[in-house]
Amino acid sequence: LKAQHVEINGTSYKTNSKITNVTDSIIKLTGKSLHLKESHPVGILRDLIEKKLNSVDNAFKTFNNFEPVVTTMENFDSLGFPKDHPGRSTSDTYYINETQLLRTHTSAHELECFQKIKNNADNNRSAFLISADVYRRDEIDKTHYPVFHQMEGATVWKRTKASDGSREPAHLAKIRNDIKLVENQLNKENVKITVNDDTIPLSEDNPKQEYMSDLEVDLCSQHLKRSIELIVSEVFNKKISSMIENKGNDIPKNLKVRWINAYFPWTAPSWEIEVWWQGEWLELCGCGLIRQDVLLKAGYRPSETVGWAFGLGLDRIAMLLFEIPDIRLLWSSDERFSTQFSKGSITSFKPYSKHPGSFRDVAFWLPKDKPDVHQVHENDLMEIIRNIAGDLVESVKLVDSFTHPKTGRKSICYRINYQSMDRNLTNAEVNALQNMVCSKLVEEYNVELR
Ligand code: PHE
Numbered sequence: 198l199k200a201q202h203v204e205i206n207g208t209s210y211k212t213n214s215k216i217t218n219v220t221d222s223i224i225k226l227t228g229k230s231l232h233l234k235e236s237h238p239v240g241i242l243r244d245l246i247e248k249k250l251n252s253v254d255n256a257f258k259t260f261n262n263f264e265p266v267v268t269t270m271e272n273f274d275s276l277g278f279p280k281d282h283p284g285r286s287t288s289d290t291y292y293i294n295e296t297q298l299l300r301t302h303t304s305a306h307e308l309e310c311f312q313k314i315k316n317n318a319d320n321n322r323s324a325f326l327i328s329a330d331v332y333r334r335d336e337i338d339k340t341h342y343p344v345f346h347q348m349e350g351a352t353v354w355k356r357t358k359a360s361d362g363s364r365e366p367a368h369l370a371k372i373r374n375d376i377k378l379v380e381n382q383l384n385k386e387n388v389k390i391t392v393n394d395d396t397i398p399l400s401e402d403n404p405k406q407e408y409m410s411d412l413e414v415d416l417c418s419q420h421l422k423r424s425i426e427l428i429v430s431e432v433f434n435k436k437i438s439s440m441i442e443n444k445g446n447d448i449p450k451n452l453k454v455r456w457i458n459a460y461f462p463w464t465a466p467s468w469e470i471e472v473w474w475q476g477e478w479l480e481l482c483g484c485g486l487i488r489q490d491v492l493l494k495a496g497y498r499p500s501e502t503v504g505w506a507f508g509l510g511l512d513r514i515a516m517l518l519f520e521i522p523d524i525r526l527l528w529s530s531d532e533r534f535s536t537q538f539s540k541g542s543i544t545s546f547k548p549y550s551k552h553p554g555s556f557r558d559v560a561f562w563l564p565k566d567k568p569d570v571h572q573v574h575e576n577d578l579m580e581i582i583r584n585i586a587g588d589l590v591e592s593v594k595l596v597d598s599f600t601h602p603k604t605g606r607k608s609i610c611y612r613i614n615y616q617s618m619d620r621n622l623t624n625a626e627v628n629a630l631q632n633m634v635c636s637k638l639v640e641e642y643n644v645e646l647r
Contacts, residue, residue, distance in 0.1 A: 203293060205266055210293045219291040219299060222584050223332065223343060227265050227299070231527060232328045232346045235540045238515040239346050239527060242432070243328045244541070246348060249431040250424065253382050254375070256324040256352065258314060263306050263329050265299050272298060272305040275494055277462035288574040291332050291343075299332035303349035304463065304508055307487075310351065311495035321371050324352035328511070334576040337583065338592040342524045346511040350424075351487065353497075353504030354417075365412075368503075372416040379423040388434040390426045393455040403458040403466045408489050408500050414466070417486050421505035422456060425470055425482055428509070429454060433472070435543040436518050443545070459483055463491050464506060474517070482509035520545040523618065525588045531619045554591055554616030555624070557631040561644040563607045573642045581637050582613060586630045591616040608647060 202209045203219065206228050234240040243261075251257050273285055283289060284301060291299040300306075306327050314323040327349040335341045354375075357367040383390065399405055405414045433452050440448050453473035461467045464485025471478040484507035492502055512527060519538070521527065526534055526546070533549040563572060575595070582590055590613060597610040613634070615627045638644055 205293070206264060208264070208266070210266060210297060213294040216287060216292045216295055218287050218334075218580070219293055220580060220584050222587055223291060223299070226344045226528070227330070229344075229528070230330065232330065232511065233261060236538050237527075237535070238519045238521065238538055239511050241538060241540060241543070242511050242515045242518065243346070243348060245431065245435065245543075246428050247326055247328075249382075249427060250326065250350065253378050253424075253427070256322060257326045257350065258324065260306065260310055260313075260325060260327045261329070263300075263327065265330055265332065266293060266297055267300045267305040268296050269298060270296075271308065272300055272302070275308050275491070276304055277488065277490060279462070282462075288576045289334050291334060300329070301333050302331050302508060303327045303329050303347040304461075304506070307349065307351060307463070307506060308491060308495050311353070311492065311497070314353075315496060321355040321357075321368060322352060322375065324350070326350045334580065336575065336593065337579050337590055338594075339523045340513065340516070342512070342528070343583065344528075345513075345524075347508055348511055349506065349508045351504060351506035352420075353487070353492070353502040355502055356500065369412065369416060372413075372420060376416065376420045376423060379420060379427055383423060383427050383430065386427070386430040386434055387450060388430045388437055389451040390430050391451055391453050392422075392426070393453060397456060397458060399466055400458065403460070406465050406486065406489060409486070409503055413503050414486065417503055417505055418466070418468075421484055421486070421507065422468075422470075425484060425507055426454065429470065429472055429481065432514060432518065433474075439543055439545070459485070461485055463488050479517075481514070482507050484508070518543050522546075522548070523591070525591075525618055528588060529618050534618075552617055552619070552621050554614045555622060555627045557613050557615065557627065558596065558610055559613065559631070559635055559638065560597070560608060560610035560647040561638065562647060563609070564643045564645070565606060573638075573644065577642075578611065578638070581641065582634055585633045585637065586613075586615065589615055589617050589622065589630065610647075 201212060203212055203224060205224055231237050231239040232243045247259055290301055310325045310327060314325050330344050331347050332344055335343060354368050354372055359366045437448055437450060455471050456468050457471060459467040459469040461483060465488055467485030469480055470482050471480050484505060487504045487506050493499060512524060537546060579593060582593055592614045594612050596612045600607045615622055615630060635646055639646060
């Protein structure tokens with residue numbers, strides 16, 4: 198029987214046996230705040246990006262201490278997510294009860310931050326950065342973990358009317374000037390950014406908002422894109438410099454990026470930036486011009502402001518920069534990991550012996566009355582495994598799935614790789630974990646083991 202309450206970071210929340218799917222193993226991670234640890238790869242990266250963005254004109258106010266529990270309103274409704282959006286499902290999201298959940302993105306705090314910065318819009322522009330841990334139910338492998346970190350950035354300009362005799366409203370000059378400031382900073386960077394296809398025309402599926410003029414859209418998106426390119430050049434500059442130090446000088450100092458159209462319910466138009474890195478396009482950051490709806494909900498007057506927002510994942514970039522091969526290492530308390538990094542510097546992780554893994558298969562028939570494989574959602578299986586074996590599991594892969602030709606019953610088989618980051622696991626230990634996984638699967642889903 199599930200408890201009636203859960204405690205998260207010292208606050209007690211009511212649960213609901215029908216919807217609650219947050220587990221003890223996840224709750225244990227809610228207080229870790231890796232983004233605030235100044236000698237942790239995630240914290241180092243966060244600090245680096247904050248400093249770089251604020252080196253331009255010190256416009257960003259930072260919010261790095263939001264609690265992870267938010268409402269469905271904050272995470273979805275206020276941002277315009279449709280009621281049937283898949284992100285809302287219990288197979289993707291950790292719910293505490295019907296109205297509270299572990300945020301799935303830092304955008305959950307956008308509205309609140311727009312409210313907070315509303316009155317300190319001194320020189321007609323205000324901006325914020327949010328960094329926080331975010332939670333998503335997902336598969337288990339080297340690059341996925343149910344908790345990761347995002348940084349959200351946003352800025353708004355107060356709109357003005359053209360005064361008599363002047364060609365254009367004053368805020369346009371302000372935005373133009375702000376673009377110059379970012380460009381000046383970009384030009385000072387060691388790593389040069391080349392933009393492929395900067396001018397993808399706005400299309401029907403990525404339209405501008407009515408209330409903004411073409412020129413405003415153009416200026417705001419230039420400022421947005423140059424700001425994100427500044428982040429990219431800073432982050433990769435550190436990486437490329439350390440590669441040159443280690444491996445000699447034949448590493449190119451320019452980076453190819455491209456802007457592609459995207460869709461987010463609370464921005465229009467929307468884009469994503471991709472970076473050409475080691476032979477492939479790497480998706481780094483989603484962004485767009487903030488929808489007026491969101492600004493209205495934050496208490497701004499109609500058509501009072503224009504602005505942009507972006508959101509980027511810190512963990513994946515940190516893994517790339519620090520050459521961390523397995524995402525579980527970010528959560529390791531092993532000193533051989535934690536003592537390798539220090540504030541402000543990007544260094545390559547030096548592996549301290551890899552302990553062998555041990556494969557175990559779990560194969561089962563789905564219950565007859567539930568022929569659909571989705572009755573046991575893959576993420577539910579992942580959760581069972583995480584809860585029992587935690588970070589002792591390196592990956593879980595679907596290796597076989599077939600339907601019996603006569604009986605029509607469906608069988609599936611997953612291969613679990615048990616492997617610890619810090620020590621060797623004994624066979625007995627692995628067997629015990631595997632047995633627990635199997636019994637739990639039978640108990641919760643009534644499957645028949647093969
Ligand atoms: N929250 C989005 C995500 O998690 C990123 C984003 C933030 C996109 C802000 C647009 C504006 O993918």
